[in-house]
Amino acid sequence: MQIRDLPYVDPGLPDARSGPAFLLWLGRRQRSGQLRSLSWGMLHFVSVMALPYGTGLAVQAVVDGSGGSLAVAGGTLAVAAVCIALGDTMLHRTAVTNWITAAARVQQLLIRKSAELGSALTRRVAAGEVVAVSTGDVEKIGWFVEVVSRFLAAALTVVIVCVGLVIYQPALGVVVAVGVPVLALGVLPLLPRATELADIQREKAGRATELASDTVAGLRVLRGIGGEELFLTRYRRASQEVRTAAVHSARMWSVITAVQVLLPGLLLIAVVWHGLGLVRDGRITVGELVTVYSAVMLLSYPLRHFEEIAMAYSFSRPSARRAARVLSLERDTGAAPDTQDGAVPEETDGADTPDRVLKGDMYDPASGLLVPAGSLTAVVCGDPDTAGRLAERLGGHPTEPDGLPSVLLGDVALDEQPLERARAAVLVQDKDPVLLSGTLTELLDVPASGAVAPDRALAAAECGDVLDALSQASLDDDPMGAPITERGRSLSGGQRQRLALARSLVTDPQVLVLDEPTSAVDSHTEAKIADGVRKLREGRTTVVFTSSPLLLDRADRVVLVHEGRAAAVGTHRELLHIEPRYRAVVTRETEAEQQLVGAPRGAPEAAFGKAGTDDIEETS
Template sequence: MQIRDLPYVDPGLPDVRSGPRFLLWLGRRQRGGQLRSLSWGLLHFVSVMALPYGVGRAVQAVVDRSGSSLALAGAVLAVAAVCIALGDTMLHRTAVTNWITAAARVQQLLIRKTSELGSALTRRVAAGEVVAVSTGDVEKIGWFVEAVSRFLAAALTVVVVCVGLVIYQPALGVVVAVGVPVLALGVLPLLPRATELADVQREKAGRATELASDTVAGLRVLRGIGGEELFLKRYRRASQDVRTAAVRSARMWSAITAVQVLLPGLLLISVVWYGLGLVADGRIAVGELVTVYSAVMLLSYPLRHFEEIAMAYSFSRPSARRAARVLSLERITATKATAAGDGTLTGDLYDPATGLLAPAGALTAVVCGDPDMAGRLAERLGGHPAEPEGLPSALLGGVALDEQPLEAARTAVLVQDKDPVLLSGTLAELLDVPASGSVAADRALAAAESGDVLDALAQASLDNDPMAAPITERGRSLSGGQRQRLALARSLVTDPEVLVLDEPTSAVDSHTEARIADGLRNLRSGRTTVVFTSSPLLLDRAEQVVLVHEGKVAAVGVHRQLLSSEPRYRAVVTRETDAEQQLVGAQRGAPEAVFTKADTDDIEETA
């Protein structure tokens, strides 16, 4: 796999039983890239370690006054230099490729999981943790996967050098062969503590990221209640905790680095001291001592990769554990996936848990006193996992949605939650979504009453074309009502068999809301539409209104009928308190007296 071939056609099915198993799975999925990196790494490291041999031969040739030996030593050094340059260049190229492709695979897996779970993901995992996994954690995982091949190349090179020195000069080679394992393993006692501190740092950094993400997402609300300073103080404390943990971790890694400098220095001193004695006794030549000395000095280069792989694993292990936790989430009963006929799902939409029935081809409004329950019910109607677990799945035409392939369920039912996200790009790109082709963008925008939004975007466009106007991330350059209307237009363009809208007009004024209600009913004529709302303007235009109270359908009818006959419905729609309901009932002579049209209009105006 090369960078130009990304994204993967299929990123695969990861092993998410634990963080180390996930890292192992990633490495095995990139065997080709790892072998290429290992090969170029061996060429590079072995060529570097060939320099001491050439230097030693050159020194000995000068001592022996041998021109041919000096020329041979020069040739060895020239070939080694060429191989070093080639190996280093290609090693860097393959290492970066392995890093980026591993990170891209993890990102694709996360995107696929996010698409599979939908908004249920952020109820099961904190949004900040998802952000942390998809940014910093992805980089650290890619670092470890990439570093494995370089570490193996360095380790094999160290073994080759030790064996070569024993053969070349047994007296000094044995000293080096005994000392190098001490160098490589000398830091092992420090690694558990370093790993523990790195885990603490990652945990605190993750919490700080979650806090920052949640604060940014709720910034408007915080400003409204004057809570910016409170959350700023919390983030400062979290940031200082991260700084303190990072300093402690850095101190331990500094100690490890110091040990890796100290031990090779001691080995070098021992080799020189012992070698000088051997030269004085005439047991070895000067060139051989220079060769062994240079080899020991350069061994510190491949040995540094032992420290790097330890750091990479320490930092990537908690990242891999977090990624595995997110990727292990599954749709409930997703393993029962079956195809329904030709794959097209139609018919009445029914939720067995509440008894809610939305007739096919009709506009059904649902009134829920609990906004959180309304959001969960809306997601369940879209085939998302039922929460709490154990609730029966929603049925479309008698077919359980969560037992269908994800693509079939998403094609049949589209759920727009109360806080839809607008991705950055132009308006044309925003509306370029999978669609039936029956609803053009201009019709959808008109039904969503987006005329003033188009005018504002046209003014922001260089060529006065609103479709080419840029929209910032999450639509931050637009007002809340403008974002809602563009999100609604995007859903209408899709033209699904069933459209579920959760409070689609909560941020617009009453006049605009009335026109949206008419446009929605006209454009979706003959299509099943379910709107969760408490707005009298939308409820009055619905063909059927359903009141869900305490998790069950409590009443079904039309708006004016329920308003006059159902106190619980009236309490939600008109925001009446219990005292106000009793007063109205007393004035009418009975708690459930029938309202006149004038009374109903008064209540609607109040709402």
């Protein structure tokens, strides 16, 4: 896999049982890249370790006065230099490729998991943790995958050099062969503590990132309630804890580095001391001593990779653990459907095929909510969180504990279908939809049936003033080519909401679920949107979670959900007369307040204010 081939057609199915298992899976998925890196690494390291032999040969040639031997030494050094340059260049290229492709694979896996779980992801994992995994953690995981091949090349080179020195000059080679394992393993007693401190640092850094992300996401609310200073103090404290943990971790790694400088120095002293005695006794030549001395000096280069892989693993292990935690989340499946509360979905006959179009009435056995096909059904929930969870269930993403039955579309259980098929049939727009940066044309370029043109969707969503604003920001007065900043920050809340609604209408799904789609617009615009959506979605199933009388009055059917169950069904005006719980949610008045103003219980006027229902209908 090369960088130019990214992204992966299929990043694979990860082993997310644990952090180490995930790292091992990543390494296996990049075997070819690891082998290339290992091969070039071997060429580079072996060529570096060939320099001592050429140097010793040259010194001995000068001592002996042999021109031929000196020429051979020069040729050896020249070949080694060329191989060093070639090996180092290609090792760097392959190692960086391994790093980037591993990081890209993790990014794609996280993106795929986010798309699979939808907004349910942030209800199961903190948003800050998702941010931490998809940014810094991805780089650390890629670093470990990349360093493995270089470490293996370095380790094999050390073994080859030790064996070669024993054969070349046994008297000194044995000293090196005994001393090198001590160098490689001498820091092992320090690694558990270093790893523990690194884990503490990463954990504290992750919490600080989560706190910062969650604070930024709720900044507007914090300003509204004067809570900025409180959260700023919390972040300062968390930041200082990260700094302290980083200093402690750095101290331990500095000790490890010092040990790795000290031990080779001691080995070098031992080799020189013993070697000088051997030269004085005439048992070895000066050239052989230079060769062994130079080899011991250069061994510190491949041995440095032992420290690097230990550091890479200690830093990447908590990152891999967090990534595995996110990737291990599964799209829950409900239990077998039942037929409580009078719903009558028919039994499945097992003849369902991937090409079959999902259609029919929608029914949620867990809440008893029934949505007739082709209708505009409004759902009123007193608890916004209940509304959000129910909207997710209707999209085939059950958020309650396992064991609850699945939502049915016709006679098909949604959460038992492939995600692509469920998404094609049901689209859920949550209460806080996201607009990505780009032009308006790109924003509306979404998978769609083709039956709803962008201009019709924009008109139904009452985006006329948005188009005017975008025209002024466009160089050629074309609103479709005007740039939209990330998350639509240059637009007002109501404008962002209407553009998101237009995007959902363009897709023209069989079932469209809207969670508070007009909460940020004024009542006049809201009434027009209600009429536009009703007209555009005629013949299609539409579910709107709202407590707005303007939307409720235009729905074919209104369902009151109380304490997670469908408690009452009717039209808006009928429920105002007969259902006090419904009236309390829609009018936001208590029974005591209604008695104080003297309004008859259930009077339609209570839902529309003093103007009454006729005035509202005229404004629409």
